[in-house]
Amino acid sequence: MADTIIGTKTRVEGTVEGSDRLVVCGEVRGTVAMDGAVLVERSGKVEAEVAAAEVAIAGTITGRVTGTTRVEILPAARMIGDVRTARILISDGAVFKGRVDMDLGDGEG
Amino acid sequence: MxxxxxxxxxxxxxxxxxxxxxxxxxxxxxxxxxxVRSTAAVVVEEGGYAHARIAAANVLIAGSVVGDVRATERVEITETGRVLGEIATPRLVLAAGGAVKGRVSMSGAPAAAVAPAPAPAPAARTYSYRQPAARTAPATVTATAKKPAAPAAARSRTVRAQPVESEDA
Structure with missing residues (x-):
């Protein structure tokens, strides 16, 4: 499976969508909609509405995040915005400001 | 990671x-x-498609581009490359099979002297791009002089490339 990589010295303004894994080392502003995983690296800065199956944040995200299967906020991450997901992990050291909305229906594990 | x-x-x-x-x-x-703008290179790989303005130091096109391409150093279009748009660059390499439809302008560069010219046979042919005879041509203009675009090596070299619209792909 191929990746889409936004390099450290790159800035994307607009929409990134598709079914590759998205790795953000640089900057993205706008909208991110991926079928698979989105990884925001430590150097990554995302100011966007993010929707993906899995979202892992080691860098900074400002915006609403939807991770249909899971969202991970890793140490050193800075997340400002609401998270909507089935499973969430917030690591020690991470900064998170926002609401968490988990589907409390028939939990699937 | x-x-x-x-x-x-x-x-x-x-x-x-x-x-x-x-x-x-x-x-x-x-x-x-x-x-797409880059201070380095922009590469459109085979299978890649850019409907975009591209501006970079170097541009390599093996896929398809619809839009203007501007390079400060070099543009290379491979045998699988397709460009529909204007190309502005000091140096251009167009491989046999590569297709361009649009204006090409090579200017403002010491390129002429450096030109490595690995350009294959097709490049030697002079493509005379025929405009669809300006429909809205003002009737007052009588000059219908259709010059065969003489190789005016005067100012910036401007070549109008005819698409090689090949049968493959």
Missing amino acids: ADDTGRTEIGPASVVTGEIDAAEDVVIFGRVEGG
């Missing part, structure tokens, strides 16, 4: 709509619509 590859890649199953601004290489396997 730390997938920092020092470049940006748009994967084959990804679409970026908007502007990409980079100080590193941008390699497009997927699709980009909008604009």
Whole structure:
């Protein structure tokens, strides 16, 4: 499976969508909609509405995040915005400001 | 982690709509619509598609580009490359099989002297691009002098390339 990589010295303004894994080392502003995983690296800065199956944040995200299967906020991450997901992990050291909305229906594990 | 590859890649199953601004290489396997700017290189890989303005130091096209391409150093179009748009660059390499439809202007460069000219046979042919005879031509203009675009090596070399619209692909 191929990746889409936004390099450290790159800035994307607009929409990134598709079914590759998205790795953000640089900057993205706008909208991110991926079928698979989105990884925001430590150097990554995302100011966007993010929707993906899995979202892992080691860098900074400002915006609403939807991770249909899971969202991970890793140490050193800075997340400002609401998270909507089935499973969430917030690591020690991470900064998170926002609401968490988990589907409390028939939990699937 | 730390997938920092020092470049940006748009994967084959990804679409970026908007502007990409980079100080590193941008390699497009997927699709980009909008604009791509880089102080380094922009590469549209085979299978990649850019409906965008491209501006970079170097541009390599093996896929398809619809939009203007501007390079400060070099543009290379491979045998699988397709460009529909204007190309402005001091140096251009167009491989046999590569297709261009649009104006090519090579100017403002010491390129002429340096030109490595690995350009194969087809480049030697002079393509005379025929305009669809300006429909809205004002009737007052009587000058219908249709000059065969003499190789005016005067100012900036401007070549109008006829598409090689090949049968493959």
